[in-house]
């Protein structure tokens with residue numbers, strides 16, 4: 001995104017976390033679900049309730065160990081994972097001059113973790129340098145010619161304002177299990193001991209679309225070189241994921257990859273890799289508590305290696321590297337000296353590395369395959385026996401009646417990210433096969449009634465089964481169902497399978513205390529009803545053993561609440577609970593048509 005598509009002052013809609021990266025070039029680059037992106041490509045306007053604007057004023061100067069990642073880790077700690085919901089975060093102030101465009105991209109990338117619509121920056125000389133280095137000097141000149149319009153208005157008001165002095169910014173290590181639990185490096189050891197987090201670091205992972213710029217990897221390699229000079233290598237597995245082919249080819253040419261490899265690290269393909277769970281980890285048995293340090297943007301349970309015992313911490317690539325070299329979480333590379341097995345000791349000098357390669361970027365391998373000039377005669381042939389690909393069939397239309405007698409499939413407790421709803425890792429191979437990937441639906445969610453994971457009681461026969469299996473049994477019995485959820489339901493990846501799967505297996509409504517923005521829209525697109533408790537305390541008035549009616553659908557209208565009638569288990573009466581929604585007129589048409597795709601198709605005829 002940053003290398004090819006971003007430009008100052010533009011607006012971009014795209015999928016997943018690499019899209020917000022383009023904020024680093026002064027765009028409003030907004031991450032959306034796949035269905036939203038497809039709609040935009042089909043010429044359908046993308047809608048968003050006018051966002052608030054959170055201002056982040058940066059003063060001082062980044063230097064030494066402090067990095068752009070620490071800015072967003074600090075902001076995430078202040079705002080929490082839902083603090084940016086419904087808001088654009090606008091960074092400004094003199095401190096920005098000490099942040100490279102790729103650093104701003106890191107900050108913008110991880111803005112998704114606080115729920116922000118997007119994060120953006122005023123156009124500055126650092127962006128122009130990056131545009132020139134990536135062969136887009138024309139764009140830099142064009143932006144220079146009207147740069148006064150690419151700045152915040154003087155005295156612009158913000159809905160809220162955060163100030164960070166970069167000269168005083170302490171490197172952060174956020175986690176475990178959530179990216180907003182901030183630990184300044186000087187307190188990390190004490191916090192870990194107090195909380196009982198495993199102190200030995202079992203693996204380090206750097207890169208991903210969040211933190212894989214030339215500068216990130218060069219600075220990290222400078223630390224690795226210090227260890228090599230002291231006759232020391234990584235004591236634990238260390239994986240480096242270049243974020244693009246350009247970066248992969250350039251770090252290979254400039255010997256940066258070789259420094260990592262000499263110290264025992266593995267340079268992986270330039271893909272998501274372990275950031276999305278593509279990590280066939282065999283060194284730590286499943287369930288074993290252990291600590292990993294990464295420079296990724298998310299650290300929810302099981303996200304990287306599928307192990308619920310893994311305590312993942314997100315930090316800068318530099319700190320991830322130093323902590324992996326030390327092999328301990330209670331090592332502070334800013335102050336501590338590391339005794340080495342060879343009798344020497346290592347006191348790290350602060351990391352350093354060039355922002356941009358002196359010899360320019362290598363373009364790497366060109367793997368682009370152009371589509372045929374005339375696509376109208378193309379057909380899509382999928383083998384019916386394929387386990388990886390399956391053609392989608394349209395979802396059924398709304399019957400025109402209120403829903404009644406829908407069993408609660410699961411009442412989920414606590415954090416329920418899209419990784420909990422549709423796990424990645426080994427499941428990704430089924431992304432093109434809705435029937436097969438639906439076997440992972442909600443297998444990571446905690447059952448609020450029992451505390452169990454992937455175990456719910458069927459209201460058909462009282463047996464306890466896996467969540468997708470019980471959902472399938474309801475579907476086979478012709479029963480639709482609902483899910484009850486907690487706060488910020490569906491945070492994390494934009495993963496639309498987290499909406500497709502419940503719809504496919506017979507879900508009708510997801511009723512929660514609050515939603516993450518993208519997931520809420522994804523559910524609407526698939527013809528589901530994302531609803532929120534008007535009174536959050538009503539979450540306690542429903543259990544996984546109850547059944548519900550959704551009333552008011554025959555007069556479904558924007559801004560008008562619906563009612564969820566909860567029929568208590570065992571015939572113990574019913575209670576009416578008001579539930580709110582954010583559907584607009586067109587989105588209500590999606591619901592009525594069965595999905596946004598159905599609606600679009602009907603309107604194309």
Ligand code: SF4
Nearest residue numbers: 017208209272275276
């Ligand atoms: S999985 Fe990781 S590397 Fe891939 S797009 Fe998402 S955040 Fe970026």
